[in-house]
Each structure stands twice: as C-alpha cells, then as structure tokens.
Amino acid sequence: MTENAGSRLYSGVMTPADRTWPPASAPVPTALATRIVDLSAIARNIRRIREHTGTGLMAVVKADGFGHGWLEVAHTALDAGAEWLGVATVDEALALRGAGVTAPVLCWLADPWTALADAVKQRVTISCANRETLEAVALAARDAGVTAQVHLELDTGMSRGGASEDEWLALCAAAAVLQAAGYLVATGLWSHLALAVDPDPSSTRVQREAFDRGVVVARAAGLAPATLHLANSAGALEHPDTWLDLVRCGASLYGIETVRGRTHGLEPAMRVVSRVTQLRRVQAGTGVSYGHAYVARRETTLVLVPVGYGDGIPRGLSSGGEVVIRGLRHPVVGAISMDQLVVDARDHPVALGDEVVLLGSPERGEPDAQEWADVTGTISHEILTGLGGRMVRRHINTDMKVTS
Numbered sequence: 001m002t003e004n005a006g007s008r009l010y011s012g013v014m015t016p017a018d019r020t021w022p023p024a025s026a027p028v029p030t031a032l033a034t035r036i037v038d039l040s041a042i043a044r045n046i047r048r049i050r051e052h053t054g055t056g057l058m059a060v061v062k063a064d065g066f067g068h069g070w071l072e073v074a075h076t077a078l079d080a081g082a083e084w085l086g087v088a089t090v091d092e093a094l095a096l097r098g099a100g101v102t103a104p105v106l107c108w109l110a111d112p113w114t115a116l117a118d119a120v121k122q123r124v125t126i127s128c129a130n131r132e133t134l135e136a137v138a139l140a141a142r143d144a145g146v147t148a149q150v151h152l153e154l155d156t157g158m159s160r161g162g163a164s165e166d167e168w169l170a171l172c173a174a175a176a177v178l179q180a181a182g183y184l185v186a187t188g189l190w191s192h193l194a195l196a197v198d199p200d201p202s203s204t205r206v207q208r209e210a211f212d213r214g215v216v217v218a219r220a221a222g223l224a225p226a227t228l229h230l231a232n233s234a235g236a237l238e239h240p241d242t243w244l245d246l247v248r249c250g251a252s253l254y255g256i257e258t259v260r261g262r263t264h265g266l267e268p269a270m271r272v273v274s275r276v277t278q279l280r281r282v283q284a285g286t287g288v289s290y291g292h293a294y295v296a297r298r299e300t301t302l303v304l305v306p307v308g309y310g311d312g313i314p315r316g317l318s319s320g321g322e323v324v325i326r327g328l329r330h331p332v333v334g335a336i337s338m339d340q341l342v343v344d345a346r347d348h349p350v351a352l353g354d355e356v357v358l359l360g361s362p363e364r365g366e367p368d369a370q371e372w373a374d375v376t377g378t379i380s381h382e383i384l385t386g387l388g389g390r391m392v393r394r395h396i397n398t399d400m401k402v403t404s
Contacts, residue, residue, distance in 0.1 A: 031392040032306040033274040033358075037068045040399035041269040043080040045253050048265060050081050053236055055243045058084035058106065058229065060250030062092055067384045068254055068269055071099050072395050077253065078103050086248055090119045097122040106151060106188075108161065116140035120148045125187065129153040129162045131174045138183035150175065151188035151227070152218065156210035158194040168214055172221035179223070188227035189218055193242060196234035197260050204239045234258040256369065256380045268368050270384060272359035272391070276325070276352055278304035279345075288342055289334025293318070296333075296344070303330070303343040305356050310338040311389035313358070316376030317341075324357040324366050325350055339390070 050057050059077030061070045074085055074096060084104045087093050093107040108127035110116060112135070119126060120140045128134040128150050141148035152171060155162030163171045175186045191211050195203040211230050218225060231242040233252035238259045251258050255268035279301060286296045296302075305323065309315050313336055321332035323343055333344045343356070360366030369380035376383075 031390075032277075033272065033311055033391045035067070035387060035391050035393040036271040036273065037072070037393060037395050038267075038269050038271070039072060039076045039395055039397045041255060041267040042068070042073060042076050042253055043399070045255060045266050045269070046077055046080040046082055046249075049236055049247065049249055049252060052264075053231075053240075053243045053247050056083040056227075056246040057236075058082065058086045058246055058248040059253055060086040060248060061096075062086065062088040062250070063385045066250060066254045066381065067387050069393060069395060070095065071101075073253070074099075074101055074103075084246065086250070090114050090116065090124070093119055093124040094122060097124065108151075108153065110137070112136040117144050120144050120146055123149065125149045125151055127151050127153050127161075127190070128171070128175070129155075130167070131171055134171065134174055134178065134184075138178045138181075141183045147182060148184040149187050150184050151190050152186055152223075152225075154189065154191045154211060154214040156191040156207040156214070156230075158192050158207075160192070162191055165210065165214070169217055169221065172218045172223055176222040186218070186223045186225055188229065189215060189223075189225045190229045190248075193230065193232050193235050193239075196232060196239055196242070197258055199238050199259050199262055201239065201241070204235060204242050208241050232258075237264050238262060251381055254384060256384075268359075268361055270359060270369075270387075271357070271361070272387065274305050274307045274356045274358060276303050276350060276354045276356060277306050279350060279352060280304075287334075289318075289337065291335060293335055294333040301345040301347065301350060302333070303345045303350055303356075305341050305343060305358075306339060307358070307391070308337045308339040308341055311391050312387035313341065314372065314376045314378075314383070314386070316378075317372060320375040321372070322367055324360065324364075325354050327365070329365065 059082040061074050064070050065073035086106050088109045090107055090110055093105045096105055106125045110126045112132045116137055117140045121144050126137050137148045153162040154168055155164050178184050193204055227246055228244045229246035230244055231247040233249045235242040236247035236249055252266055255266045257263050257266055281301055282296055284296055284298045288294045307313055315336045317332050318336045322329045328348055330343045330345050332341055334342045357366050362368050369383040372383045373380045
C-alpha cells in the first residue's frame, strides 16, 4: 500500500475514483461470518471409526449436530454406514422423522411429562431409566395402538442418567411385565462411560463389569435385548472392551479428539470465516475496546472483524485468541464485543475484504475448537455448539464438490 493510499484509507476520505472495493462486478455478501461444514470430513471420520471398531455405529446428531446441521449430518452419517442416530430430546427425534429419516433413532431424555405419543407412533426408540418413564411409554403405546421400543439405561458409574444397580432389577422386571402385555419391547440395554478420556485400559473396567452384571440381571428377568451399547466417542477410539454391539459417537464425528494425549486421524469438519471490514493505524499507547484492557505497545495496524460473543465467539479469547489472515496468525486484542472483535496485524499486509479464519485446520496452521477450548478453559463440544447467532452455515462436500 502506498503512503498516499494509506492516508486516504485511514482518514476515511476517499473520492469516488479511489473506491476500488468491492469491485462493481463482485457479488455482495450479506453474512458477516460463515460456518463452512465439510460433510465429507464427517463421512471420513465415521468410516475410520467403523473400520476401527468393526461394530455398528450410532451417530449422535443432538444439539443441531453439534452445531454442524442435524439433518445434513444425519444423511451423511447414514450414507457413510451408521446404523443408528442418537438425539437427546423427543423434538429432535420427531424432526428427523418429519424430514423423512426412517433409520433407527434413540432418544434418551424422555420423562413421564413428555408427550410421547407421536414418538411412539413414529417408532422412535425411547430410553427409560426409571419405572415412571417406562410406564408413560407403555401408556402412550396403548393409546396409540402400537408396540413401543425402549432401551433401558443402567448407571454403571457416571452418576448422571440411568437406573442405579439397586433399582435395576425392578426396572427390568417392570419392562418384562409390560413387554408380556404387548405394550413395549426392550430391544436394548445401555450405559454411559465417565472416564474413557483416560487411555489407561483400567479406566473403563469397573463400568464394563457393572454393565455385564446388569445384562445378566435383565436376561434373568426375562428380557432378550438384541443391542448392547456402552462406548461413547472416547470408548470407541481407545477402549475395545466397551465396543459391544454398537458404539455411540458424537464428538468424534465432528473431528474432536476426546482421549487425553491421543490422536486418531480425525478431521475437524467446521471452518469459521469472516472478513476485514475496517483498518486503522494507531500509535503506541492507544487503548483498544472496552476498558482499554489492551494498550498498543508500538505503532501498529488494528483490524476490525464483524463477529463477537453474540455469534458464539467466547469472550475468553480476548486474551490468547488468534486468527489467521493471509496465512499468518494475528492476536485478538482488547475485549471481544457482542458483534465485533479487534486483531493486531502489526505491519503485515492486510486489506479490506480479506478473509479472516477464526476456526479451521491445525494442519494449515489455523486455530481449531480445541485451541479455543484450551484458551478459554472449556471443551471443544461447548465451543462448537455455542457458535451461531448471526452466522450463516454453508455445507460443502469436498469429495463430491457439492455445496449448499
């Protein structure tokens, strides 16, 4: 940039002849930030996991597919070989059915106060962790004139969802009675791992043994579940003793490495980009953003990026966060605002309209969700599911060169 052009740009005084951005022929983008989801990366992650475990796979598409798009991910997962889809809520399950998805779907956050009739009619498999929910499913099935399908959940050490070992026999006995009456069929048993992020094989042993005991109890009560599942993403990646008939994978589908200190060749599926909308040259001692928590130590170029915590960018990135512009990393400086953040580009060349990569691929030297999580003291799951606001989302398939 010449001195004269720079003075015009930073002063904001430009004649019509000076205005070269955007070019007259260029399309005018409306979105200030975009989440670009590569569905082919999700498909490759699924194939890697299935080849690794040799079992069936349940693709977890709850929370809008971890922010990647529930329906697009569901179709991608099924095309890549997943046999099941997993969701948290009945509404999520019914959305899949309403979109024409006929594959088996497990919903694990139903309770006795949930309207279950439509889910039962649509052959959504309901997880039951207590007799009250089991009886609510049976009543919904009776009223609908169908036989419901349920998976019984045993708490093997997570101390979150599931029946305790003390309650398990009564739950299985109740399921056997309702099954004999024709209201429901207990087609599966499952539990969730608490410590699988630890690669030590002993971290899952106690829960696997508790689950085995629970299976014996269920069969003794007269149940004959066809599907047993225990492994989450970390279990699927690192703990063969937990694989059983089916592995439930959420984070790993989207490229999150969930086992401490290990990598398994997973690919991040989401790229978040914005653009440079303002530039200013400032002198040493200039305070930046609210509270002037950052003060420029030397003359430098500040870049404005039109995205902030209203779009899911954590405020914790105000200190330690970085973005990539023209292949170079630059630090986020000053407090991140609701819809703006500031980057220190130093003396590197930057122009209005340049792409700003907020999240991308570590292989290309770009930050990923794990890096953001490390800076802000959280986990990648929270980062990905928190993105949105005014960001648009665009799906691509680099294997097929398809975009939507």
